[in-house]
Amino acid sequence: MEEISSVSVILRRNIFSRRTEKTFNFTESAGFRGKAVDLDWIVFRVGLLSVLYSKYKKATVGVMITASHNPEPDNGVKVVGPMGEMMEGSWELSATELINSRDEDLELTLQQTINNFCIDATWPASVYFARDTRPSSPMLAEALCKALEMFHCTVKDYGILSTPQLHYMVRCDNTHGSYGVPTEAGYYEKLSKAFLAIMQPESNKGQYIASVMIDGANGVGALKAADISKYLKHSLSMSIFNDGSHGKLNYKCGADHVKVSQTAPEGVPVELAARCLSFDGDADRVVYYYIDEGGKFSLLDGDKIATLVAGFLNEMVVASGLNLKLGVVQTAYANGSSTNYISNVLKVPVSCVSTGVKHLHHRAADYDVGVYFEANGHGTVLFSDKAFNMIRKISNAESGDTCQKEAADKLLSFVDVVNQTVGDAISDMLLVEAILHERGWSIQQWNDLYNDLPNRQMKVKVRERTVIVTTDAERKTTAPAGLQDRIDEIVSKYPVARAFVRPSGTEDIVRVYAESDTQEKADSLACKVAQAVYDMAGGDGDRPAELC
Numbered sequence: 312m313e314e315i316s317s318v319s320v321i322l323r324r325n326i327f328s329r330r331t332e333k334t335f336n337f338t339e340s341a342g343f344r345g346k347a348v349d350l351d352w353i354v355f356r357v358g359l360l361s362v363l364y365s366k367y368k369k370a371t372v373g374v375m376i377t378a379s380h381n382p383e384p385d386n387g388v389k390v391v392g393p394m395g396e397m398m399e400g401s402w403e404l405s406a407t408e409l410i411n412s413r414d415e416d417l418e419l420t421l422q423q424t425i426n427n428f429c430i431d432a433t434w435p436a437s438v439y440f441a442r443d444t445r446p447s448s449p450m451l452a453e454a455l456c457k458a459l460e461m462f463h464c465t466v467k468d469y470g471i472l473s474t475p476q477l478h479y480m481v482r483c484d485n486t487h488g489s490y491g492v493p494t495e496a497g498y499y500e501k502l503s504k505a506f507l508a509i510m511q512p513e514s515n516k517g518q519y520i521a522s523v524m525i526d527g528a529n530g531v532g533a534l535k536a537a538d539i540s541k542y543l544k545h546s547l548s549m550s551i552f553n554d555g556s557h558g559k560l561n562y563k564c565g566a567d568h569v570k571v572s573q574t575a576p577e578g579v580p581v582e583l584a585a586r587c588l589s590f591d592g593d594a595d596r597v598v599y600y601y602i603d604e605g606g607k608f609s610l611l612d613g614d615k616i617a618t619l620v621a622g623f624l625n626e627m628v629v630a631s632g633l634n635l636k637l638g639v640v641q642t643a644y645a646n647g648s649s650t651n652y653i654s655n656v657l658k659v660p661v662s663c664v665s666t667g668v669k670h671l672h673h674r675a676a677d678y679d680v681g682v683y684f685e686a687n688g689h690g691t692v693l694f695s696d697k698a699f700n701m702i703r704k705i706s707n708a709e710s711g712d713t714c715q716k717e718a719a720d721k722l723l724s725f726v727d728v729v730n731q732t733v734g735d736a737i738s739d740m741l742l743v744e745a746i747l748h749e750r751g752w753s754i755q756q757w758n759d760l761y762n763d764l765p766n767r768q769m770k771v772k773v774r775e776r777t778v779i780v781t782t783d784a785e786r787k788t789t790a791p792a793g794l795q796d797r798i799d800e801i802v803s804k805y806p807v808a809r810a811f812v813r814p815s816g817t818e819d820i821v822r823v824y825a826e827s828d829t830q831e832k833a834d835s836l837a838c839k840v841a842q843a844v845y846d847m848a849g850g851d852g853d854r855p856a857e858l859c
């Protein structure tokens with residue numbers, strides 16, 4: 312590939328040259344994240360990677376510039392595969408090598424990637440990209456463009472999009488429109504048409520059927536929620552707060568803040584019993600919450616969404632007369648009560664995988680209908696081709712059971728409300744609202760399905776977080792030596808307790824999760840486990856015990 316030599320020319324001019332000796336990791340789910348000021352050269356290299364990935368896949372791929380839930384000064388970059396999935400795991404190593412390669416070796420590393428993956432260099436690459444609302448994103452988009460321009464590939468710059476919107480665009484392009492139209496209007500039209508078919512606002516005499524208060528995390532989700540509201544007629548009234556007009560991205564607001572702190576965000580006048588929800592910075596996560604009559608804050612996180620969705624879809628599948636395998640995929644963060652509810656009340660199979668959407672997405676694809684949600688609110692539903700075709704067949708049948716046909720018709724609308732490419736805060740909100748409408752439930756009735764075990768998450772700063780190595784879907788550690796025994800010993804002193812630790816893939820910290828039968832015990836357990844991590848894994852800075 313002759314274009315590769317122009318990479319060296321650019322680097323010789325000191326543009327986008329590697330500016331540090333530090334080693335970086337590129338992960339499939341989170342891509343790469345760090346302080347935005349240090350990232351232009353990394354984004355440039357990810358641009359080169361995306362061109363090779365497109366040639367390898369012989370399809371359009373995507374690049375999203377975002378650091379999602381991270382603070383505003385951070386930024387990051389992710390690569391999206393042709394069907395809207397995350398980049399293949401086998402490319403993670405090459406991505407990491409490309410980022411860490413010395414400038415003088417970059418040409419060779421690119422060539423090695425071409426050889427390793429037997430890439431047809433003549434294939435015309437196609438890369439779609441978008442960015443979130445961070446002030447640093449335009450500068451990083453320019454670095455990306457510089458890489459793409461060198462390869463004469465098809466490039467489409469969507470400007471500001473939510474992460475799931477970009478995933479949707481890439482899939483639409485590669486399925487030649489059968490998944491949808493690869494424009495923002497196409498996205499809004501697809502979702503809203505399906506939502507309106509379920510909600511039927513015309514029957515409600517100009518009154519809104521449902522209403523929500525949205526915390527947009529001062530990010531892209533606020534803009535896109537305002538856009539789709541124009542398509543939703545009187546089906547859903549949205550009051551949007553933290554819309555980015557003032558206030559910092561993800562600061563004391565947004566899905567991650569609400570989930571971890573288990574408190575309402577700043578900037579949202581949470582009203583009694585109102586359905587409130589928070590998106591994260593790139594609108595791929597959503598969590599719900601409300602204040603009850605006793606003034607208590609209740610959080611309905613990804614686990615509550617998964618149980619609502621799985622319970623409803625399971626009933627619809629049965630009502631359609633179909634024999635489809637429906638299952639739920641969770642991670643170790645899933646509240647123990649949710650897992651019990653899914654297995655013992657819904658009687659639906661549930662599996663646990665490592666953190667990161669790509670793990671959940673992959674496992675969910677084993678089911679005909681796979682519902683996956685991380686407790687943090689990141690998730691979606693996958694309908695296999697088999698499931699879709701069977702549902703459509705019942706729906707299109709000219710004779711047959713009317714009730715089964717009605718259920719199948721409805722299921723088809725649900726299929727189209729869902730963005731199956733990746734977790735999508737807007738699509739998930741519509742999915743939840745549609746199910747609550749079908750059930751006739753308030754947020755409190757939804758919450759009453761089961762009681763969460765009290766739980767606590769903490770962060771521990773250590774010198775090198777990769778010293779923590781995990782196994783069993785991150786529920787146990789294998790290193791440093793003795794840490795798991797120490798955690799087991801601590802946990803054994805608490806009733807109905809569980810705790811685990813794992814290195815974060817998006818921040819330079821170790822995460823601790825603990826649950827027990829009271830909030831005090833969950834807090835105390837988290838503190839003790841955090842202290843064990845600090846003591847045994849090279850703690851840095853404040854001792855957790857002092858923060859507890």
Ligand code: G16
Nearest residue numbers: 340341379380667668815816817818
């Ligand atoms: C990203 C992934 C999520 C994952 C999260 C974990 O979230 O997309 O699937 O749950 O990272 O973060 P950590 O490894 O720091 O716990 P997001 O929303 O920030 O892109």
